[in-house]
């Protein structure tokens with residue numbers, strides 16, 4: 007535990023105008039297969055980390071572009087200058103940062119300690135995944 011508190015991630019968008027930091031360990035690192043993530047991020051599978059609000063320092067909403075999905079409690083935030091998406095807020099309200107944002111800050115590699123531990127909403131998938139991670143068919147593995 008003491009080591010995890012020393013971890014700090016300085017993250018930024020492609021142009022560098024928007025910065026955020028994450029500290030310590032995420033609550034979860036996962037692959038989400040839910041239809042809402044597919045719509046929100048325009049991907050087949052969403053590789054995400056979910057954080058406690060206490061562990062992230064996020065830019066003020068006024069400095070970001072905000073895409074709030076119609077009829078869903080799903081929002082993504084990005085840089086208004088370069089357009090890169092930096093984080094989202096999903097139904098339980100937790101800030102969610104895509105793996106790619108950490109990869110970008112780490113020479114293309116996902117930091118080892120952020121490796122995903124499960125697939126969420128696997129029953130809603132559009133791609134089958136052949137790996138050894140837990141496949142949560144819905145959100146039951148994380149109490150959703």
Ligand SMILES: [Zn+2]
Nearest residue numbers: 019021085088
């Ligand atoms: Zn930017």
Ligand SMILES: [Zn+2]
Nearest residue numbers: 038039040043
């Ligand atoms: Zn999802």
